[in-house]
Amino acid sequence: MNILTFDIEEWFHILDNDSTKTEIDWAGYESRICANMDRIFQLLDDYNVKATFFCLGWIAKKHPEIIKRIDALGYEIGSHSNMHQLAYEMNQKEFDEDLKKSIVEIENLIGKKVEYYRAPGFSIKESNLWTLESLSEHGVVADSSIFPASRAHGGIENFSETSPCLISYNGLKIKEFPINTMNFLGKRMIFSGGGYFRLLPYSLIRQESRKAKYIMTYFHPRDFDYDQPIINGLGMFRKFKSYYGLKKCEPKLRRWLSNFEFTDLSTAIGEIDWEKVNTIELN
Numbered sequence: 001m002n003i004l005t006f007d008i009e010e011w012f013h014i015l016d017n018d019s020t021k022t023e024i025d026w027a028g029y030e031s032r033i034c035a036n037m038d039r040i041f042q043l044l045d046d047y048n049v050k051a052t053f054f055c056l057g058w059i060a061k062k063h064p065e066i067i068k069r070i071d072a073l074g075y076e077i078g079s080h081s082n083m084h085q086l087a088y089e090m091n092q093k094e095f096d097e098d099l100k101k102s103i104v105e106i107e108n109l110i111g112k113k114v115e116y117y118r119a120p121g122f123s124i125k126e127s128n129l130w131t132l133e134s135l136s137e138h139g140v141v142a143d144s145s146i147f148p149a150s151r152a153h154g155g156i157e158n159f160s161e162t163s164p165c166l167i168s169y170n171g172l173k174i175k176e177f178p179i180n181t182m183n184f185l186g187k188r189m190i191f192s193g194g195g196y197f198r199l200l201p202y203s204l205i206r207q208e209s210r211k212a213k214y215i216m217t218y219f220h221p222r223d224f225d226y227d228q229p230i231i232n233g234l235g236m237f238r239k240f241k242s243y244y245g246l247k248k249c250e251p252k253l254r255r256w257l258s259n260f261e262f263t264d265l266s267t268a269i270g271e272i273d274w275e276k277v278n279t280i281e282l283n
Contacts, residue, residue: 001164001271002215003177004262005144006040007118008033008055008066011222012231013084014242015121019233023058023083032228033059036221037066039250041073047257050264051075054118054144057082057102064109071110076266078116079103079140087123087131087145088154096134103138115141116265118218122147122179125154129169129282136172142269143167144216146178149188157188159280163214164272166279173279175269177216182208193218198245202252209260217262224250 012029014020020029044051053070055077060067070077081087082102087095103114117140124131124145135143146167148159159178167176181188190196191208192215209215222228226246234242245252 001213001268002209002217002260002262003265003268004049004051004217004257005118005265006051006053006219006221007080007120008037008053008059008070009080009084009120009220009222010059011036011225011228013056013120014231014234014238015084015086017231017233017238020231030229031063032225033063033066033221036225037069039224040219040221041069043250043254043257044073044075047254049257049262050267051262052078052116052265054078054080054116055102055106056080056084057098057105058084060102060105060109067106067109071112076116076264077106077110077112077114078118078265079106079114080118081120084120086121086154087119088125088128089123092130092134095128095131096137099134099138113139115139117143117145119145121154123154125156126282132167132169132172132174132282136174140174142175142177142265144177144179144218144265146176147190148178149181149190161278161280162188163277164268165277166274167282168279169282175274176280177265177268179218180212180215182212192216194220194223195241195244197252198223198249202255205252205256206259209256215260215262219249219253222246224253 011032079102082098147155162180
């Protein structure tokens with residue numbers, strides 16, 4: 001089961017960087033989202049593949065035509081938060097308000113219930129599991145925010161599942177689609193999206209894809225925009241991570257779509273027998 005998803009945000013929505021932290025900062029950068037979305041739409045049309053789009057409420061407000069086009073083309077839409085802030089930097093009230101705003105912005109445009117969510121930076125971790133309560137309260141039935149390995153923006157390193165599962169927390173249950181991992185030099189590593197996908201050679205991605213029973217991807221419009229300017233204030237490592245492999249990302253993804261079958265989140269949910277998957281107790 002291979003699931004294709006895109007996190008719909010602007011090229012300047014870089015986390016943990018002072019010059020791109022707030023909406024006031026964002027006003028100083030040009031918008032590139034429309035041209036980058038055209039690339040994604042063309043790619044999906046070329047391969048006739050379904051995908052799920054996790055969209056910012058901020059994008060829905062600033063570029064409603066993008067959200068409407070995603071929906072008109074038959075793709076499904078989830079929330080990627082409202083203002084693209086790390087979940088663990090908010091308290092529960094702030095997170096709840098941000099989530100609610102994103103859902104309302106999107107639902108007002110498409111007239112459909114938003115039922116899927118992914119936190120910016122996969123920033124649900126052990127210290128803020130209360131986010132699951134907000135997701136459940138606002139009608140989210142499936143989440144894809146768990147990064148079952150150590151990373152800069154959180155991650156739950158001891159999370160025991162890298163396949164679809166149920167999370168049980170404070171009496172509620174939610175369907176979870178964690179990011180899949182591979183074993184590399186004794187460590188759990190990601191290969192299915194973002195900078196990891198851009199960094200790794202396609203031969204390794206293909207090899208791991210052949211072995212995997214489940215792949216959850218995550219791409220951003222900026223991953224295919226090799227002409228984008230350099231963001232101010234990035235350190236050497238962050239600059240490398242944010243810009244390496246941009247020119248080769250789309251051709252690499254096209255090879256991947258040619259070699260393997262992908263689908264969207266709702267199709268995957270319908271194919272899973274949820275009475276047989278593992279339930280992970282979190283507290």
